[in-house]
Amino acid sequence: MASTNMGCVGRPVALRGTLRRWQHGLERGRIREHLRRTEAALRDANHDDLAPRQRRRRRRHLDRLADYQRRGEFPTNRTVPERTPLFVGDDEVPCAVAHLLLEDGREDLVAAVMDEEPTVRIEDLPADHPVVEWLEANGLTRAEAARIQPAYPEGVQFATSCGPVPCWFAGALVTLVGTAVAAASELVGYRLASGLFPDNALKRRGLLAYVTIMNLLLAPLVALVLFALFP
Known part of the structure; x- marks a missing residue:
């Protein structure tokens, strides 16, 4: 034990x-x-x-x-x-x-x-x-x-001074990029997955659902990383 x-x-x-x-x-x-x-x-x-x-x-x-x-x-x-x-x-x-x-x-x-x-x-x-x-x-x-002179956090914070641009603009920009990445990944994933399991609709729908879930997780992750890297 x-x-x-x-x-x-x-x-x-x-x-x-x-x-x-x-x-x-x-x-x-x-x-x-x-x-x-x-x-x-x-x-x-x-x-x-x-x-x-x-x-x-x-x-x-x-x-x-x-x-x-x-x-x-x-x-x-x-x-x-x-x-x-x-x-x-x-x-x-x-x-x-x-x-x-x-x-x-x-x-x-x-x-x-x-x-x-x-x-x-x-x-x-x-x-x-x-x-x-x-x-x-x-x-x-x-x-x-x-x-x-940059600022040094106690831990990583997904907040930024946003450098020479307003923070609302930085947030809007990274949101747009994250959404575009997710949309492109969704399109490619659907095209690849739709050709698999032609004789098993259940498996095909399950794979498509998995691709969608992964893309929904990918979009905010990309946006957070980009926002944290703003100088």
């Missing part, structure tokens, strides 16, 4: 562990895509007003941001129960902006932010804050740094 109980307990624990790994992988993909798009947008931005030294520093930091994004190691938030910026995570991994500071040898600025408010949003920093002054000296604006 004891071994049976342990097996029953072990399966849910293993399932939760697998689900947690899947969730963190999904969230890591969302953050990487956010940083990839942000880096590309900042490279395309007009910065003719910068001095040559600032331009060189800006390019160097964008290269560092690209390396950070490709490495895929992001802060872990285990303390705040909603998606929030985190300068340095509970696992001592820095956020993207903190990473740029550390790569430039400004451990003092990272430590100062952690002492003041580790969940600070860059756009909320005053204009005379040392971090803002560092950004300007390195060819980045406060608005650009705020765009770099």
Whole structure:
């Protein structure tokens, strides 16, 4: 009896562990895509007003941001129960902006932010804050740094800041895509299934019902994944 109980307990624990790994992988993909798009947008931005030294520093930091994004190691938030910026995570991994500071040898600025408010949003920093002054000296604006800074959830939440588009538009878009995927899958499934079991109508109807149920499950899953990946 004891071994049976342990097996029953072990399966849910293993399932939760697998689900947690899947969730963190999904969230890591969302953050990487956010940083990839942000880096590309900042490279395309007009910065003719910068001095040559600032331009060189800006390019160097964008290269560092690209390396950070490709490495895929992001802060872990285990303390705040909603998606929030985190300068340095509970696992001592820095956020993207903190990473740029550390790569430039400004451990003092990272430590100062952690002492003041580790969940600070860059756009909320005053204009005379040392971090803002560092950004300007390195060819980045406060608005650009705020765009770099993603939020890190305690767990995966199917809610999003939706980046540059309104959240209602993001929701409508992913709903449309999910519905289109389900409709296409339904059409293909029906065409394939309708030719099977020509002499057994019951089996054919059962298979068609199975295809419909699977497509009804597929549509919201696709929509949720797309919505979670919005930067």
